Every structure is written in C-alpha cells, then in structure tokens.
Amino acid sequence: MEREGFTERRSKGCEDLRIALFALPLCLSASIAGAQVVRVADLNTAQIRALDRTKTVVFLPGGMLEEHGPYLPAFTDGILSERLTDELARAAVAKKPGWTALVFPQMPVGASGSNELGGHFVFPGTYVVRPTTLRAMYMDLAAELGDQGFRWIMVVHVHGAPLHIRALDQAGDFFHDTYGGRMVNLWGLVPVLSGWGNALGAAMTDAEKKEDGVSLHGGMDEHSLMLHLKPELVSPGYKQAAAVTGQTLAESFNAAKAADWPGYLGSPRLATAALGKKTWDSFSAAAVEQMIAVLNGADPSQFQRYADLLEKNPLYQGWITSTTAHDEALDAKEKAWIARKPR
C-alpha cells in the first residue's frame, strides 16, 4: 500500500498523457527535473546521472523479520519503516523546494532480534544477519553512493537493538568521514525516538502504564501502531492476551528469559488504533523535523544517540556481550566451512 503511494505521487501530472504509450518515460523524466519522490529501481542510467547530487536525498528503508509474539506480523518493524520512509520522502520534497527524494527498495534485513534480550537466539519469525554483516552491507552501500557523488542519505530502520543501531550509526559515520556527506540513522537519534515515547507517555493512564510495565518489545505501543497502520495483520487474540512484563527494566529482561516466553513484553490487550495514531503522528513528525534540520545544515553528531544511552546500561551490555559472542561463533562456523570447501 505504501509503495502505491510512491507510484501515485510520481505519476501525478501524467494523466493527460495516459493515452499515449510513450507517456510514462516522458513523464518520469519531467518529474525528475522538478521536486519529486522517485524510486531508484525505476530509473535508467541517464536519469540517475541527471540527478542534482546537492539536492537529492537518498532514502534507504530497512526492514527486518523479527518475531513480535502471537498477534503481530514478523515484519512489523519493516512495515513501520516503509510507512515512515514514505512520509519522510514526501516531507523532504514538500519542505525543500527543488529537491528530489530518491527511494531505494526496502532491504528486509536487520540484526539482533529482541528475542535475544532473554537469551533466545532461535525464535520463529526472527531471521536476522549478524550486526557485523549489517554494518558491512550499509558501509558498502554508503561507498557506492558516495562514489557516485550522493551526499545526503537517510537510513530508515525502525528496530531498536543496541548492536543493530550501532552498526547503522557506524555506516553513517564512515560515509561522513570518507565522503563528507550526511548519512543519518534516524531511529538512532534520541530526538526522533522521543516523538514515540512522549506521545505514548502522555496518552496512557497510570493504570495502563502499570499493566504495560517496562514494555521493551511488542507491547501496547506496537500493537496500537499496527492497529492504526495495518489492522488486518493484527490477530484478534491480542484482546485476550495476558500481560507479560516487569515493573523495572531488570524484571522485564527476566520475564523474557522464560522458556515459554510468548515473544512480547507489555500488555497487548490495552492497544487501540487511536493510541497508535497519536503515537505515529508524533513519531513521524519528530523524524521529519530532525531530517529537515539535517538537510538545512544541522550537524547530526550533535544529536544524542540512542546507542550511547543503551551501552551505558548493564542490562543492555549483557545483551551486547551475548550477541557479540553469538556473532563470533557464527563467523567461525562459516569460515571453518569455507576453509574446508573453498569452491
């Protein structure tokens, strides 16, 4: 549905030409000359070459398959990222006259599923790559884009594991240090995350806050967001779901360690589409605000980073240590196989 949004915008103004078979290429070229949202996958070399690098912002929408319990789809974070990319791209061309938003296909790969926080490295619905693999992917793409002269990149990947965020932050720092441009991992910035948390905190009653507890993953918030954005993908069983959570961060980490942990932390039954809309609108507005600030010259290294906060917390340090050990063990397993079977 979100992809249709891109197509719809790009095709605006094409209607008069619809009867002519050659209308689409003409119209696409015309739209690139002005401020538009375009998909890189639709462009040919001449069209990409013609983009004004100083006024083109590239969007790299991420996504991942990560379990979100029995009621939400595994691609929940990807659905949020896709929708946010759509809104950011439209906002960029609306607020920056003459600019082009160049949207890449969504890459459904992320690192470090939230199931890891309780020590579950294998969980139905979670299919991740190692954080080092994720970092290499985004660094490689940063180099491709940098070598082609692009200087503005927004990474849109709504997943919050510490090593996942750090990997994307590092790719952005590499791009900046190597090419002098800006590559910003928006979800890694505290001012963007605050848009989500502040709206949620203001809308919940004290009783709801107590029941939802320290909801680290797939709680009232994500169920509400999905009821707002994709209600057809929320299993109705959420209305009877028991709260699985803690009143402190440590209690929630402990709750996730249970062998029969259902894959979420919080109280899904409290979710409403109205809360989802409030949270989404606030979150999306915060992301747009920070993006525009960067495009207007703000230095993103001055924004507080979420990964820095997480790394200071011993509970998250434990998660980082166990994921790193898992990463190294898998790396050794793969390298040992390659050494035995070089071809």
Ligand SMILES: [Zn+2]
């Ligand atoms: Zn999620």
